[in-house]
Structure formats: structure tokens, C-alpha cells
Amino acid sequence: MSVLVTGGAGYIGSHMVLALLDAGEDVVVLDNLSTGYRWAVPEGAELIVGDVSDQQLVRTAISQYSVDAIIHFAGSIVVPESIEDPIGYYQNNTVNTHALIEAAVMSGVRHFIFSSTAAVYGMPEENPVREDARLQPISPYGASKLMSEMMLKDTAHAHDLEYVALRYFNVAGADPQGRAGQSTPAATHLIKVASQTALGERTHMNVFGTDYTTKDGTCIRDYIHVMDLAKAHLLALHHLRAGGKSDVYNCGYGRGFSVLEVIDAVKNVSGVDFDVRFANRRAGDPAALIACADKIRDHLGWRPEHDDLIEITASALAWEDRITDLRAAS
Numbered sequence: 001m002s003v004l005v006t007g008g009a010g011y012i013g014s015h016m017v018l019a020l021l022d023a024g025e026d027v028v029v030l031d032n033l034s035t036g037y038r039w040a041v042p043e044g045a046e047l048i049v050g051d052v053s054d055q056q057l058v059r060t061a062i063s064q065y066s067v068d069a070i071i072h073f074a075g076s077i078v079v080p081e082s083i084e085d086p087i088g089y090y091q092n093n094t095v096n097t098h099a100l101i102e103a104a105v106m107s108g109v110r111h112f113i114f115s116s117t118a119a120v121y122g123m124p125e126e127n128p129v130r131e132d133a134r135l136q137p138i139s140p141y142g143a144s145k146l147m148s149e150m151m152l153k154d155t156a157h158a159h160d161l162e163y164v165a166l167r168y169f170n171v172a173g174a175d176p177q178g179r180a181g182q183s184t185p186a187a188t189h190l191i192k193v194a195s196q197t198a199l200g201e202r203t204h205m206n207v208f209g210t211d212y213t214t215k216d217g218t219c220i221r222d223y224i225h226v227m228d229l230a231k232a233h234l235l236a237l238h239h240l241r242a243g244g245k246s247d248v249y250n251c252g253y254g255r256g257f258s259v260l261e262v263i264d265a266v267k268n269v270s271g272v273d274f275d276v277r278f279a280n281r282r283a284g285d286p287a288a289l290i291a292c293a294d295k296i297r298d299h300l301g302w303r304p305e306h307d308d309l310i311e312i313t314a315s316a317l318a319w320e321d322r323i324t325d326l327r328a329a330s
Helices: 011-022 055-064 079-084 086-107 140-158 190-198 226-241 259-270 294-300 309-329
Strands: 002-006 026-031 046-049 067-072 111-117 162-168 170-172 205-208 223-225 247-251 276-279
Touching (some): 002 011, 002 055, 011 026, 026 055, 055 086, 067 226, 079 086, 079 140, 086 111, 111 140, 111 226, 140 162, 162 226, 170 226, 170 309, 190 205, 190 259, 190 309, 205 259, 223 226, 223 309, 226 247, 226 294, 259 309
Parallel strands (some): 002 026, 002 067, 067 111, 162 247, 170 223, 205 276
């Protein structure tokens, strides 16, 4: 049996593939390489270049590689971009996910793990936010992911399919062994942008909004190391294979850092006092978003191993420092 990882040539997906291979799993990656990289797929995993909306391709892969579980990362993830291009986001994140779920059901795949987001909560009424909080996304990105969660829930009621939806908070960092990291040059992740600025790849970086009702006026987020997130997916896979029922879990550490605190951490790690400028708020950004992660700890036994902002920023900076050579070699 093998695991099909969609979007496995991208940031989180490539770390998931590493975690699966390290655990002795057979892995098949499906990626259209629109934002991912062929070289990001590690040796030992099969790569199929194609789109999750191609049901014939998906069903052939499931049959050929005896796929018993799908971990679905493929999609678009930039909140401001989703506000500018809602149709594109609903197509890529919802319509294409519908096609993938349908192909899974038609092919008899019984286990499905979905890459969801804390954006489904919108502006939560209280932090840390629990899984049973009101779901009120304020961006097409969050809405598109919530629609996919709803499709999975209804499909699981009607068919022999169990799923886990993992609601990510702010994913950051890179593989401690230097095998993978955030590789998209124009990525909007805060720690990625700050690392690029520290290394001189950007002349400056912007902070969007300094008038939020937070301790220093900037947004507060819960940053989770990408390898701890990959571990959460592995535990979800074990849960489903053991006969566990469908469920939804937050993935975060339960504490937040402001934008300025994160920038200070990158400056401290890099030793560079780079240029930071202030700009207006971006649409779709809540003031604070912090996970209550008690449920995944209690139900799946998840125990993070990299819960340290300095470790997260140091791993991201180290990856950024070597990515130029990897791109040149590809």
C-alpha cells in the first residue's frame, strides 16, 4: 500500500513526503509543478506531473500504486491574492478538491487527510481558538477551504471514507537536516520574507498594519514548525488506518508572537539589522489567531519537538541561505 501526496513538490508537501519516507511508507507525489519543484521531491518517492482535477490520472495512480490513503496539500494559499482572485481560489481549492474526493470514492480509497487552515475561523471571538468555534471565514481562501471540509464531512457520511482535516496556523521553518524548506521566491510567509531581507535578497520588508489591538499594534500569530506539522499528519494517518473516525484538529502551539517579535527573532539569529517599513493593513488579516491544540494532543498523542521561535527562524534562515544553489543546480 502507498500514500498519494498531492502538492508533494511544494513547501509543506515536500516535508510530508520526507516524514513518510522516514517512516518507511511508499509514497507517490502528484503535483503540477506550478509552484512546486521537481527537485523538491526526494529520492524514493514516485513523481507524477499532473493536476488533481484530472480524475483519470488520479484513478490510474491509485490503481497502479495501490494507494490506500491520500494526503491533500495541492491548492492556493495567499489570503490577499484570494481576495483579488476569488474565482481562481474557488476553482483551485474547492472545485479541484471535489474532483479529487470523487476520484478517491470511485477508486475505493478509504483514508483522506486534508490540508485546511485556521482562516476558516475568520476573526475569532476569543483566543486560543477551539475547533468548535464559530466558522466565519473573511477571505475566499478561508471560505474555499471550509467548503472542502464540508464536502469531506458529507462524503464521509454517505460513503466508505474517513478523513482528518488539519487546520494549520502559521507554518514556518525548514527540515532540520536541510533536505527541504520554503522554496518559492515570491512567498509571502513572514519568516521567509524576513530571512530573504536579512540575506540581502530584498532591499527591505513591509509590516502591514501597526494599529491592531495587540501589545505592539501588529498581528499576532501562532507559528508551528513544518516538521511538527508533518508529524501531525503521520499521526492522523495512523489514526485512520487503525479504524479511527473522521475529525478536525487544530495544528499550532497555543501561543502567539507579533510580527515585530518575529522580525526581532530573525534579526537576532541572522545578526543583521535590516530595513523594516510600515504599510497599511492588508484585507483579510485578523488581529490575532492562536490555536487551542489540546484536542490533537489528547486524541492523537501529538507532541511537538520544535516548539521554539529561535529554532524555527534559524532553520528557515539556513534553508534560505542554500536555496540559491539548489535552484541553480536544477
